[in-house]
Amino acid sequence: MSDANVNYSPIRHSQSGVIALLLILVIWVLIFWQGLVTALDIWLISDTFNHCLFVLPASAYFIYQKREQLALSAIKPNYWVLILCIASSGLYAVGLSGGVQLFMHIATFTFLPFSVWFLLGNEQAKKILFPLFFILFCIPIGEELIPTLQEVTADLSVMMLQWVNVPIYRSGLYIEIPEGRFLVAEACSGISFFIASIVIGCLYAYMNMQSTVRRTAFVLISILFPIIANAIRVFGIILTGHLTNMEHAVGADHLIYGWVFFSFVIICLIALGELIREKSSELIPEASFSPVHVTSKSDYVKACGAITVLMIMVFGWYQVIQGQLSSGTSPHKLNKLLIPNSVVATNWQPEFVDYFDKKQTSFDYKAKQIDLYAVWYPKGHGELVSYANRMYLEDSWTLESSYSANSPDGETLEVSQIVNSRSVRLLGYWYMVDGKVSSNKNVAKLYEIYQIMLGQHTGSGLVMLSMESEYSTLEQDKRLFNEMLVEKFLLINQVFPD
Structure with a gap:
């Protein structure tokens, strides 16, 4: 040689x-x-x-x-x-x-x-x-998908309950049966199941399959399977509560059932993979790569x-x-509100973190109590648009519907209708970023980033106004609430520093 x-x-x-x-x-x-x-x-x-x-x-x-x-x-x-x-x-x-x-x-x-x-x-x-x-x-x-998964889980579980003729009434994410009421909360969205199933599905497809078609099919199954399985889990919990007069499937029971069910789902997913994957005789060994040049x-x-x-x-x-x-002068706090106000107890409470200043108060408008909450995040002090910030506590309230209202300067304001087991509320809000109003949090966030990169950002704030209502007077209260938004919009915006 x-x-x-x-x-x-x-x-x-x-x-x-x-x-x-x-x-x-x-x-x-x-x-x-x-x-x-x-x-x-x-x-x-x-x-x-x-x-x-x-x-x-x-x-x-x-x-x-x-x-x-x-x-x-x-x-x-x-x-x-x-x-x-x-x-x-x-x-x-x-x-x-x-x-x-x-x-x-x-x-x-x-x-x-x-x-x-x-x-x-x-x-x-x-x-x-x-x-x-x-x-x-x-x-x-993936946590951004929680509201969507909650809705899908509620839709599918209600459909399954109707198949077995269980009397139900649904309001938002609340599902009520004669024996009691269930909330499809964040923990019921199945987000952990969903993400873990996708990761395991991708790993299994890579380690046990060679065909691109088989791998793609199995990954798609690993995406759809946990969504359907989680809906079956919620259906089973509600059905168990119905059949046992709420003696089982409540409290910690449904969490235990959840982990057991999750283990069963993963076993079923792997079993499906075993049916789909190539047999050992169909596997083609990979050839080693032989370098023919030196870099x-x-x-x-x-x-x-x-x-x-x-x-x-x-x-x-x-x-x-x-x-x-990090640069800039000491930021100003929120200005004093120019409307008669007082602090009154309310069953609605937002949750915000790392804010520089906030104002929470109530005022009367045509015999209705309006609850106001404003937060202020000047440059370099926290993050306004964040998943950690909530306009209402989701353990206490759920979104039922939403609609738009117009402000005096032509801006579109978002109004949410939130409900719990005792009442219904209207919640209107808008963001104020460097003097620009927006009711869309994504638009507000992008504009804030744009201003920061131009070196022109001073601060971002959010105003929330809420009013308690009843279903019997809801339409009338909506008109009153919209009228209040138009009348008080410019006055309330003066709370933000110039």
Whole structure:
């Protein structure tokens, strides 16, 4: 055998390739440190996202298993992917500006797979496509779906109860039967089941299936199956309460039933996977990748230099944003209300955190008590539009319907009709961001971010007005409430600092 034949295939993983990969990992940790820390806090605190702690180690393990299909000595950097890296960095800047942790987390856990793709090139990145994709499960996202899942669960469970002729009356998320009343609360949305099922479904499809069609079908099943299963669980709880005169399936019982049912759902999901997956005789072993060239050290330096320069520029941008958020004079508090008011006990109570100032009071309007609640978040003091802030406690109230009303300056104001077991309330609200009024929280948040990035943001506030009503006089009260909004709108807005 000649020397040429002996030296034909280069070594699989060169020292330069390993160093380049480690450099990208270190840069990622340093630049996106704030996104990593805030994500870790959520992983540790929320039971829904405890699984995220294992995602990065699992991805690293799957990539290690693919080491025979990779060659760090023969990378072909794809510089076009830097565009995606820049997009992730921009999204992180937006999240940093507006305090939107969701944007920060999406950017953090998309930048890492993009940067690995950039370094390895298309051919090798394709071989570890799932481990790179799996990193996205680090993003603590999904709780935004809770209201939708609550509605779907309530719809499906009511339909099932009607099938077995159980007398029911539904008001929003409350389901009432002759024996008692049930609330499809956040814990009943099945969000934990839903997210865990998708993660397990993706893992099972990757580890046990090769066909793209089979994998896609099983992932779709893992998305739909927990939604239907959770509706069956709620149906079973209500039916049990009906048949046992509320002796069972109430209190802690339904939580215990929930965990037992969840275990059963996962077993059924895996059993479906066993039916769908290929038989062992149908599996095709993966061929190892044989590198046919060696990447020069100058190519490694060029690739690492490009992403390092990009990250230095991004880091400087982030520092400017942080300076903009922390700079400024001492903020003003809310102004005194210019309408006669008094503090009166009310059964409606919003929940806001980290605000700089708030005013809570009541006033009379044509013999009706109007409850007012205003919060103020000046620049650098907390986050107004946040999932942690609630206009009403969802353990006490549920949204039944909503409609729009017009303000004197032509703005559309949102009015929600919320209910509980004892009463119904009208709740009107609007956001005030740097003098601009909006009743849409997403529009308000985007405008706030826009103002911050222009260096023109001063503060954001929210006004909520609520009035108790009864179904017998609801239409009349709606007209009165709309009239009050038009009459008091400009006067109430004077509570915000100039």
